[in-house]
Amino acid sequence: MATRRLGQQTICLPMKPAICAGAACVGPKEGEGPLGAVFDRVMEDELYGQQSFELAERQMVLDAARMAIQKARFRESDIQFFMGGDLLNQIISASFAARELAVPFIGLYGACSTMSEGLCLGSMLVDGGHADHVLCVASSHFCTAERQYRFPLEYGNQRTPTAQWTVTGAGATLLSLSPRTAPMARITHVCMGRVVDLGVTDANNMGAAMAPAAADTLLSLFEDTRTAPTDYDLIVTGDLGQIGRSLLLKLMLEQGMPLKENACQDCGLLIYEQEQDTHAGGSGCGCSASVLNGYLLPRLQSGELRRIIFMSTGALMSTTSSQQGESIPGVAHAVVLESPVEKGKN
Amino acid sequence: MATRRLGQQTICLPMKPAICAGAACVGPKEGEGPLGAVFDRVMEDELYGQQSFELAERQMVLDAARMAIQKARFRESDIQFFMGGDLLNQIISASFAARELAVPFIGLYGACSTMSEGLCLGSMLVDGGHADHVLCVASSHFCTAERQYRFPLEYGNQRTPTAQWTVTGAGATLLSLSPRTAPMARITHVCMGRVVDLGVTDANNMGAAMAPAAADTLLSLFEDTRTAPTDYDLIVTGDLGQIGRSLLLKLMLEQGMPLKENACQDCGLLIYEQEQDTHAGGSGCGCSASVLNGYLLPRLQSGELRRIIFMSTGALMSTTSSQQGESIPGVAHAVVLESPVEKGKN
Numbered sequence: 001m002a003t004r005r006l007g008q009q010t011i012c013l014p015m016k017p018a019i020c021a022g023a024a025c026v027g028p029k030e031g032e033g034p035l036g037a038v039f040d041r042v043m044e045d046e047l048y049g050q051q052s053f054e055l056a057e058r059q060m061v062l063d064a065a066r067m068a069i070q071k072a073r074f075r076e077s078d079i080q081f082f083m084g085g086d087l088l089n090q091i092i093s094a095s096f097a098a099r100e101l102a103v104p105f106i107g108l109y110g111a112c113s114t115m116s117e118g119l120c121l122g123s124m125l126v127d128g129g130h131a132d133h134v135l136c137v138a139s140s141h142f143c144t145a146e147r148q149y150r151f152p153l154e155y156g157n158q159r160t161p162t163a164q165w166t167v168t169g170a171g172a173t174l175l176s177l178s179p180r181t182a183p184m185a186r187i188t189h190v191c192m193g194r195v196v197d198l199g200v201t202d203a204n205n206m207g208a209a210m211a212p213a214a215a216d217t218l219l220s221l222f223e224d225t226r227t228a229p230t231d232y233d234l235i236v237t238g239d240l241g242q243i244g245r246s247l248l249l250k251l252m253l254e255q256g257m258p259l260k261e262n263a264c265q266d267c268g269l270l271i272y273e274q275e276q277d278t279h280a281g282g283s284g285c286g287c288s289a290s291v292l293n294g295y296l297l298p299r300l301q302s303g304e305l306r307r308i309i310f311m312s313t314g315a316l317m318s319t320t321s322s323q324q325g326e327s328i329p330g331v332a333h334a335v336v337l338e339s340p341v342e343k344g345k346n
Numbered sequence: 347m348a349t350r351r352l353g354q355q356t357i358c359l360p361m362k363p364a365i366c367a368g369a370a371c372v373g374p375k376e377g378e379g380p381l382g383a384v385f386d387r388v389m390e391d392e393l394y395g396q397q398s399f400e401l402a403e404r405q406m407v408l409d410a411a412r413m414a415i416q417k418a419r420f421r422e423s424d425i426q427f428f429m430g431g432d433l434l435n436q437i438i439s440a441s442f443a444a445r446e447l448a449v450p451f452i453g454l455y456g457a458c459s460t461m462s463e464g465l466c467l468g469s470m471l472v473d474g475g476h477a478d479h480v481l482c483v484a485s486s487h488f489c490t491a492e493r494q495y496r497f498p499l500e501y502g503n504q505r506t507p508t509a510q511w512t513v514t515g516a517g518a519t520l521l522s523l524s525p526r527t528a529p530m531a532r533i534t535h536v537c538m539g540r541v542v543d544l545g546v547t548d549a550n551n552m553g554a555a556m557a558p559a560a561a562d563t564l565l566s567l568f569e570d571t572r573t574a575p576t577d578y579d580l581i582v583t584g585d586l587g588q589i590g591r592s593l594l595l596k597l598m599l600e601q602g603m604p605l606k607e608n609a610c611q612d613c614g615l616l617i618y619e620q621e622q623d624t625h626a627g628g629s630g631c632g633c634s635a636s637v638l639n640g641y642l643l644p645r646l647q648s649g650e651l652r653r654i655i656f657m658s659t660g661a662l663m664s665t666t667s668s669q670q671g672e673s674i675p676g677v678a679h680a681v682v683l684e685s686p687v688e689k690g691k692n
Contacts (some may be wrong), residue, residue: 052670065538088434095662105540107454110452111436113686124470192427192450316441317438318434320400321438321442331441331451331453
């Protein structure tokens, strides 16, 4: 069997697995943001008709998963693997959602990089013929994350200017080699990231902690595929936010691979208006998951975008590691997505 | 590309990825148990020369990983993916260990099923040519788990008779299609499990919560591969313990697929003596990880075992889900391991 490995980190997918469908379910604040109209469902309130925020997050995952399956004209029993994760301890949103679906479950933890971690793994499994149809999910919820990582909401603590706002949202993406509908996009390459840590210890500045990992993965992808930033219509990072994005642009410039400001966007900045008081921007697994499935995939399907890099970024610390004085390691996984529309056809 | 899927859940691996090497590093209590002599390293105390139990667990992961790489005559830079996880929130043992290795990191969360979750995924990636060499790790530490899930050790709480004892241990397994040493075993099939929950809510009886998932995966594997328990020298479960194992035997009998008592063993029962006061037996990701790498792989390599099912089992609850009154979902992932020794050759 020939290797599909290109260079050090990138893997080429000769079968170009199709993204058959994507679905995104978000909270009310995200619904009021600039992308509000593109999401499949906007919750009326943070509880989504449930008894707890945790149950609401789980329900978002389930709803996004079922919408993606339905859009792709599959049944739950057609799905071979349900893979994904979230920010909660022991990824209870994903695993309890998996309990409702009678589908083999692959639990992932990549912090906010989970959406692209799942797409990398899922597309390799489909490309290799090990799975027919794979559903990748990722979610986060502002209220469950605040409760677990920071303070009870009732405490009303102040946020630092570098802090990001955890997106309430879930995204689901269905991958297959034999789609039953017109594909939204195809995955041609994946690049799984190394853990990079330049010593940032401020848990309220995760963008800065993740930017070096984002640069590391991008540089590997460019080197391995012998491409440059200009070969892509768009490079979309997960949730670096204002500060992380500036740092990524600076790092890439220093490495001789400058990214054009307008061809490099960040899901954490796309999802909220400046006026929504989210400080440095959105974060959480649900941030890149909902922006990919609600906003980017339709633009690839229409041919408005031809070829993009989608790269979620994760900060891999825990409250324990931070309390023990550890710095924050970052990781970033990237996929190259191509439009199914041929050149000159739109 | 032809599908490698057999039946509903099982995947056949035509390239039969080799397990090149395995290494296990365990705590002092595990060193005093019946398998004490087979582990590569036994820590002198629970701190392993570190400042905290969390740092000790991370160091175990690193040491097991580096020993496996060295035994297989690889260098760290040869490894394409470092994949695995642990029981700690945000899997800090695995992700901080990954920071030390400049290798792309795939974070997994499958609770105590992590070792076989990693083997399933890793062997599919190697089989498909997406990775050359993959290192799978899993770990747990009695003191970090007690602190996080139960009570501070200083509290000295009493344990219920159904409680299990979290193993202090880490295991690392190196998978490849091009081994540089004689393979220890080959992976021929994988079967990824569904999340199964029969409503057990007692967090001190995880064996009972995991047994239905173990039965579900085993039954799928037998059906998909048209095999029966007698086709395997041994069926090894992760950490069902005394109670979970009895329940599994009962469930399999009811389903018309009885397991023979002596051909079905549990890592949680193998690792401790009755006199070690561990109640229902060992548990934790490190339990099946250390028993596989220290005890089972050498017996496959020698030909003493020809063909076994290795199936780690996980209880997917969190303290939050338990406090919110949820029952405990279980999951079990299985791999079929074959000896490299041909029949009649030993």
